[in-house]
Every structure is written in structure tokens, then in C-alpha cells.
Amino acid sequence: MNVVIVALAIPLLTALAVAFAGRSPALRNAVTLIGGGLLAVVVFGAWPTVIGGDRPTWEAWAILPGIELLFVLEPLGLLYASVAAGLWPITSVYAAGYLEGAGEKHRTRFFVCFALAIFAAMGIALAGNLVTLFLFYEVLTLSTWPLVTHKGTAEARRGGRIYLGILITTSVGLLLPAIVWAGLLAGTTEFRAGGILTGKASPAVLAVLYALFLFGLGKAALMPFHRWLPAAMVAPTPVSALLHAVAVVKAGVFAVLKVSVMIFGLDNLDQTDASEIMQWVAGFTILMASIIALQQDNLKARLAYSTISQLSYIVLGATMATSLAAQGAGLHIVMHALGKITLFFCAGAIYVAHHKTLVSELDGLGRKMPWTFAAFGLASLSIIGIPPLGGTWSKWWLTLGALEAEQYWIVATLAISSLLNIAYLLPIVARGFLRPSAEPPHAGAPQDHGHHDGEAAATMVAPLMLTAVGCLAAFVLAEPAIRLLQGAIP
Amino acid sequence: MILAHYNYWVVVLLMMIGLYTIMAHSNLVKKLLGLMMFQTSVFLMFISLGKIEGGTAPILTGDAVAYSNPLPHVLILTAIVVGVATTAVGLALVVRIHEAYRTIEEFEAIERDKRENQPA
Amino acid sequence: MNTQLPVLVVLIPLLIAPLIVLVRNPTAAWALFGAAAVSSFALAVQCLLLVQEQGLLQAFLGGWEPPFGIEYRIDLANAIVLCLVSGIALLVTPMAKASIEREISEPRIYLFYACLTLCLTGLLGMAATGDAFNVFVFLEISSLSGYALIAMGNSRRALLASFRYLVMGTVGGTFFLTGVGLLYALTGTLNMADLAGSLTMGFDSRVLIAAAAFIVVGLSIKIALFPVHAWLPAAYAEAPSAVTAFMAATATKVAAYVLLRFAATVIGPVVVFATLPIGTALVWLACIAMVAGSIAAIYQTDFKRLLAWSSLAQIGYIVLGIGLGTDAGASAALTHMVNHGVIKCGLFVIAGVLVWRHGQATVANFAGMPQQSPWLFAAFVIGALGLIGVPGTGGFISKWVLLQALIAESAWVAVAAVLVSSLLAVIYCWRVVEIAWFGDSDASQPPAAASRTPVGATLSLAMLSGLVVYLGVHSSWLVELTAQAGADLFGVGR
DSSP: OOHHHHHHHHHHHHHHHHHHTTTOHHHHHHHHHHHHHHHHHHHHHTHHHHHTTOOOEEEEEEEETTEEEEEEOOHHHHHHHHHHHHHHHHHHHHHHHHHHHHTOSOHHHHHHHHHHHHHHHHHHHHBOBHHHHHHHHHHHHHHHHHHHTTTOSHHHHHHHHHHHHHHHHHIIIIIHHHHHHHHHHHSOOBOOTTOSOTTTSOHHHHHHHHHHHHHHOGGGOOTTSOTHHHHGGGSOHHHHHHIIIIIHHHHHHHHHHHHIIIIIOHHHHHHHTTTHHHHHHHHHHHHHHHHHHHHOOBHHHHHHHHHHHHHHHHHHHHHTOOHHHHHHHHHHHHHHHHHHHHHHHHHHHHHHHHOOOBGGGOTTHHHHSHHHHHHHHHHHHHHHTOTTSTHHHHHHHHHHHHHHTTOHHHHHHHHHHHHHHHHHHHHHHHHHHHSOOSSOTTTTGGGOSSOOSSSOOHHHHHHHHHHHHHHHHHHHSOHHHHHHHHHHOO | OTGGGHHHHHHHHHHHHHHHHHHHOOBHHHHHHHHHHHHHHHHHHHHHHHOOTTOBOSOOOSSOSOBOOOHHHHHHHHHHHHHHHHHHHHHHHHHHHHHHHSOOBHHHHHHHHHHHOOOO | OBOSHHHHHHHHHHHHHHHHHHHOOHHHHHHHHHHHHHHHHHHHHHHHHHHHHHSOEEEEGGGOOTTTSOEEEEOHHHHHHHHHHHHHHHHHHHHHHHHHHHHSOGGGHHHHHHHHHHHHHHHHHHHHBOBHHHHHHHHHHHHHHHHHHHHTSSSTHHHHHHHHHHHHHHHHHHHHHHHHHHHHHHHSOOBHHHHHHHHTTTOOOHHHHHHHHHHHHHHHHHHTOTTSOTHHHHHHHHSOHHHHHHHHHHHHHHHHHHHHHIIIIISOHIIIIIISTHHHHHHHHHHHHHHHHHHHHHTOOBHHHHHHHHHHHHHHHHHHHHHHOSHHHHHHHHHHHHHHHHHHHHHHHHHHHHHHHHSSOBGGGGTTHHHHOHHHHHHHHHHHHHHHTOTTSHHHHHHHHHHHHHHHTTOHHHHHHHHHHHHHHHHHHHHHHHHHHHSOOOTTSOOGGGOOOOHHHHHHHHHHHHHHHHHHHSOHHHHHHHHHHHHHHTTOOO
């Protein structure tokens, strides 16, 4: 059977099954886990086929005349799908532990929406044309909104409003006209190697269209459309971890990369300089978001701004319009996902075990939660890009791309940003391990209900250790991903 | 030239009086009267369109030279029926409004709705 | 091709209406209305298929050939409208039974259905006929029965709303009649095809300009285009729910179709779009309607009124398509007529269910309701997404076709207006969603025992919501159909 249909069907069926298994928590968790496991097997199983040059395709039916609901499994999409599918089961385990530990309600709705979000992510990964991409892009926005407002408090509702407001505004206000326009210019909306817009419009029009696309893909969180990401941090931490560090934000940058490579075409962008303005926007976002992150005391907010900054690495890689940089951008989707999900897992574990949300409260906590803080440290190093961690490779490739394009300011930006990364990530680890504990033991005893004073539950620590080890492993095992990317971006 | 088309002047005059009455009066019955006048003006326009100077009714008698066009008359017969029906529905509504609000002044009725704010 | 099929579409409901008055039994009256809807829909679909196969369908009443007799003339554009009107009637039928029993006293139910059937007749007649004066007659049939239907709403405000609609509607109808009279004075014919033929000869006279102005203004009132929209929100909010569900999806759409027909063929694009700035005026008014209607909708507390204002905005999309004066614009207008008809009908059915349960549909009372009736609110979300134009719903398809038409004409202001209106739609729809799911439920709310949904309404809603999604993911056939219809209207080869 067609791997594309299977990859789409599994999360959708999981969502349905979870909805019906809602009464029994054990069954519900089991169904999610089985669905996640199966999806990971299917997606990773497709690697040899795709590296071999095969492109499994499913042409469902015509939505509009000449525009099919079209799914194509190509290398770039497979990479993004692998990230989402590989981390889903791990997050499911973590989420079960987190929801239990944090005492959240409406868990069935949570897991249903989660599975739907993964379904949408698969749709985005596999989309064969812009309309299909847009369809699933919106499904992703809408299915994650109940997750953001999950707590139902006034703060959560406000967060949800900003989330939905910015994402729908950008997608309907900028992305939709961009897609219609591109479709009119090119006569098709299909993703094709080398792009479809070469020679179809003047450089000025291309530049406007490119800006419409990049700002319209609001999930990529380019400034000034980044506010939704910190707002979304009111969501339970597993949501922040998988969706707002991996699936949702990566859907944005993945779409940016795919649009740059397969709609505009890198050569076309290079020759017309249509992406130059957006390079500056991305560079500005990298530095600005890092500086804002420095000032955040709330741990999740700091991580959110760090995410905004890191996402622009990928956008920058796409806008440089050289294959090396674009490959680096693709690689960064994977490496940043592994690192950032670990960081969020740790933030959630700290919250559940000790009810701490502020960086300034973390003094001495590392000695109580050594595994969690060790994982945090590893992931931080990966984000910064220090060998032997996965993050090294993506920064390496991006820098090579910038050198090849002779864009030295980009090299400088990357270097400064790395320093800023060190400045806002490593002090957290240092506080945990080196500073003396701020409060005497058991000071916050009344709020304890069942959790011990050390690490969080094993269902939370095991996933975060796994992803931290993943950061290490990614350094050694990056080769297939690079081969995949070289196939996508020759 | 202007006098030759006096029928149109009458039509326009009636039409304006009708429209003015509809807009200016708060009394619902007066509004309906304005509406009727407005409709009648259009009926007159149609009927005068069909008249040809020196023409007679379209009956073949042999000695007539020109005939007036009977079709507009037939059309207006239908339109008059429509007008009568509209007036009937309108008056019925006014009766019901009077029952419900004890007034046939539009503004008073709106005021009463606001004041009493009754939901059903 | 000459066939009596187009006549039958209109004739059957016309004959059923008096039958309902004779039968008097409420259930039988409902069943007869259903029968009228079913037969009209079946015949309308038959018409559509025949038109696709053989081109134009013509029926000469009494065997008199045009331009002497009255002709019923079906091409793609009005075949689509016929299918929409009769299809909506059919989809409203299951919902109407319980809703009407709750909202209207039993002795008057049969009269209600008689009026509803007449209204259906009038709307079908407007779409089917090829005679300009006949359009006026059917317009008044549908309007007069419409006034009576709206007046049957259970609040006394319905009477005032109906009266206002009557005054505005009659002025509109009479304007239209004046315009038709002037056209007749100019050409001596009332047959629409014949008129089109006689007026395209570069006819440039003041009478023609006056006629065009009268007809466009008259129809604008019926369409409820800004700034002559004032009758609509009150009328839709106060009418019985089933009436609103039916009329919101059909009445303004048919009037818009007549406008399209007169602009594109009868008076002709040369006069309407080139000589006179009617097209430009329509575009601007539509843009204002889209934005202002959506803004007004944001501030409504009553669900039906919110939907009514949203309708004003959505009508703007349709008029915008017409105002462009291109075949792509006409295609977009027709596409949105169908999509918006289905979406808004579904939303008003939901309003009907809520009124059936609680006697009213106030947005503030929605808090906590989705937990009691998840499917009802799932249907609401689908409808809301449709209004916004999120992909996967019919609203997206309309927006796509409309944006294509606008960008092709470089009408950037209109593009911006469409997008702004969509974003405002997000606000007014999501305000409701947020209150429903995350609002603090009110203690004074009616007890949960009333959370039932009548079977008929469930059936209507399931079909309508299904249709919204279906039209969102599989509508190449519809867009091809409307594109062909637009090309035929403007006489452009495709």
C-alpha cells in the first residue's frame, strides 16, 4: 500500500481511536503510543526508498480545476516528517507523565488534538502543491489552538487569541494571496525541482511575492510576526515541546525552505536577488530574538525566544539561495528539533517536580535533578553548536553556505548569535549545579501532592534523556540526513 | 419640448411625493400611502408609454390608422394586482403592529421596544 | 432545445401552495412543502444535466414564441441558481418541522407552509424566467410571501422588521419595474434575450442609462447591498428560524443572480461596465459592505443578528464578483452564491436549534454548551471556518476563485478588502467559539435537560456540514461549472 496514504491515515485513525477510547486512560495512552510507534516505523521505513530516488505519490482528487489534493514524498518532506513522527511517541510518553504530574484536565481532548496536529504535520510534509500545503497548514493552526488554551484560564485564552490571531492573519492575509498570485503567474501550484517561477515575473514582483510568502508563513516566526510563539507558551509543556519547538514552528520553516527551493528555485532567487530583503529580516530576527531571550526570566519564554532566533537560521539558510546553505537549513530543522525538545522536556520536568518556572528560582536545583540538568546542558551545547553534538553540523553547513555566497555579514551574525546562545543557555545549567540552593529543603511542602523531592517521574525523565542522547547520536549519524538533503537540493 | 412630455413630469412628481412620504413620515399608514403613490406613478408611466397620439384601442374596425399599444396596459393590470396585495399585506401588518405596540408611529414602537425590552 | 421542464420546476410548487391551504393539517402541510422541494430539486438537477449536455433549454408558455410570448430560458447560470434554491429548500425541510412547531402556533402552521412554498415558487420563477416583466412578478410573489413569513416571528419586533422590509422591498421592486418599463419603451420587447440583442448595438441613450440605474438600484435593495441593507439584519434576526435559514441562503442570492443577468446580458457589459461606472460603484460598495458588515457582526450579542450582519459582508463578495464585469468575476459570484448559501443555511439551522431549545440564541449563553452538545457545536465550527474561508471548506474555494478574478484584474484594493473582511470574520466567529468552549458558564442557564437536538435538525445539519466540507475539498466540478456559466454569460469562448 502507498506509504503516503498510510502516513496520513495513522495519525488520523489514532485521533479517532483516542476519541473513542477516552473513558479509559490506559487504553488511550496505549492507542497514542501504538499510533506514534507505527507512524515512526512507516516514516523511517521510507528512507531507503526515497534515498533510492523513488517519490511515492498520491493524487487524491481535484480540489479545484487543475489543482489536485496532491501528496508527494520527497526528501525534504521526509526529513520534516521524520522529525515529527520520530518525536511524537517520545512526547506521548512524556505527556502522559506530565498531565498526571501537573493534574491537567480534559486529557482526551488533549490527545485527540495532539494526534490531529501530527496528522496536519504529515499533510504539510507530504503536500505536493501549495494548496494542499495551505490546507494542512490551517488544520495545524486550528488543531493546536485548543492545546494552547487548554487550561481555559483568562491568561490561556488571551494567549490563544494572540496565537490564532497572528497565525490566521498572516496565513489568510499574506499567504493566501501569495499562493493565488504565484498560481496565476506560474500556471501551477505544484512543487517542482528547480522551482516554477523562473522567468515568470520581474525581480521586483518576485521580491514582493517572496516577502508575502515568508511573512505569510507566520509559523516561521519572522519578526514582526513572532509574538504568537511566546504567547503559545501558556500551553502545557508537552505541547510547547513537540508543537512549538518542533512540529508547528518547523512546519513554518520547512514550508519556507520548500517554497524557496521548489517554488522560486534557488538559482532564480540567486539571480534576481528577490530574497535579499528577507535575508536582512532573518538576520535581524536572529540577533534581536537572542537579545530578548537574554532578558527573559521565565524559562519557557526564554526558550521560546531562543526558538524564534533559531528558526531564522533556517530562514536565513533558505534565503541565501545556495545549495550548501539550504542543506544546512534542512539539517538545522532536525538538529534544532532534537535540542529544543530536550530543553522543553527539562523545563516541564522542573515545573512538575518543583513548580519552578523562573530561571532565577533554579539555584541549586541541578543537584536534586542531576539527570534533567545534564540533559539540559547537552541540549544547550547542541543548540550552541559545539562538537560532538548534532547542532555542529547545521551551523557548519550554514557557515559554509555563507562563505560560498561571500556574505560575510552572515558569518558574523552566526558567530555573534552563537555567543548569545551561550549567554542565555549555559547560565541556567550553571545556576542549577553551581549555585547554592536558594530555599531550605521542603519549604514548599504544602503544594506537594505525591511527587518526591528529586527528579520528576520516570515517564518524564526517560524521554528527555532519550532526546539528549539523540543530540549526541545526531553528530555521528548525520550522514543519511545529509545524503537525503543532497538529493533534495542538488 | 418639455410640455410635450408632460406625462413624464407628472410621473416624476408623483414618484418624488411618494418617496418623500415614505421617508419623512413615522406614521406607518402614511408610509403605506406614500408607497402606493410611488407605485402608481410607475403605473402611469407604463400606461402613457403605450399611448400613441391619434391611436385608438387595438380593435380591428377597418378605419383606424394607428393603434395604441395594449401590452403596457396588460402589464400594469398585473402590477396593480401586486400593488393591491402589497398594500393589503402592509395594512395587515399595521393592524398587528397596533395590536402589539398600541401605536402606529414607528419611532414610538421602537422606543417601546427599548423601554420594555421584552424578549418574546 | 424546447422542453417544458423549466416550467415544471416553477409550476409544481405553485400548484402545491394552494393545496397546502386546502389540506390544513400541519404535518401534511410540511410533507407537501417537502414534496415541492424534492420535485423542484429533482427537476432542477435534470435541467442542469440537460443544459450541460445540450446547451440552452427554452420553454414557450402557451406555445407563443419569443419575443411575443413568455419564455423560460435556462442556461448554466440559472440552472445553478435553480439547483441552489431548490436544494436549500430540500435541506431546510427536515429542520423546519420541529422548529416551526415550536415557533408558530398550530392553527397557523399550514398558512406558514403555504407562504413558504409560494416564496420558493417566486425565487425559482425569478431564476427560471427569460422575461423581464415576469422577473418582476416573481420577485413580488417571493417578496410578499417573504413579508408574511418574517412577520410570523414570535417577537413583536418581527412585525416592525417585516414592515420595514415591505417598504424597502416594494420600493426596490418598483424601481426595478420602472427600469424594465424604460427598457420596454426603448426596444418594444420584454424578452431578456431579445432585449440583449437589441441593446448591444452600441445603443447610447439617456433612457438606457436611466433604465440601468433604476434596475441596479432596485435590485441592490433586494440584495441588501450597502447602503440599502438596513432591512436585512432585523428581518433575518426576527423571522422564524426556518425562514431565515431558507431566505438567507436563497433570497439575496437570486436577486444577485438577476443583477448578474441584467448586467452581463440584458443591458450588456458595454453599458454597465464601460459607459457607466456601475461596475466600479458596485466594487466599492461591495468592499465597504464586506468590511463594515464584518465589523458590525463583531459587536452583535444575538447569534442570529451576528449571522445576519455576516451575511451582509458575504453578499459583498458576491456583488464584488459581479461588479468586476469579467467572466471570472461572474464565476466567482456564482461559486460564492452556492458556498455561502450552504454555509449560512447551516449556521442558521444551528441558530434554529438553539432557539428551539432555549427560546433564544444569545452568544453569551453559549458557555459550556459544547460539552452538552458537541456535534451541534462541531457543525458550528465547520460553518464558522467556512465563513472565514479556511481551506477544507467551501468558503475557501469561493475566496480562491474570487481572489484569482481580482488579481487578474489587478484590483488590489478589493483584494485587501476581501482579506480584511476574512480576518474580521475570524474575530466574530472565534469570539463565539471562545465563549462556547472556554467561557464561564452562567448559573442562570437553562438546565441541561434541554440539550436535545430534534432529529430533523440533526439530519439537516449533517447534510449541510457535510456539504460545506465536501465543497471545500472536491469542488473542481463546481468551479468548472461556474466558470463555464460565467463565460456563457459574457459570451466569452472557453
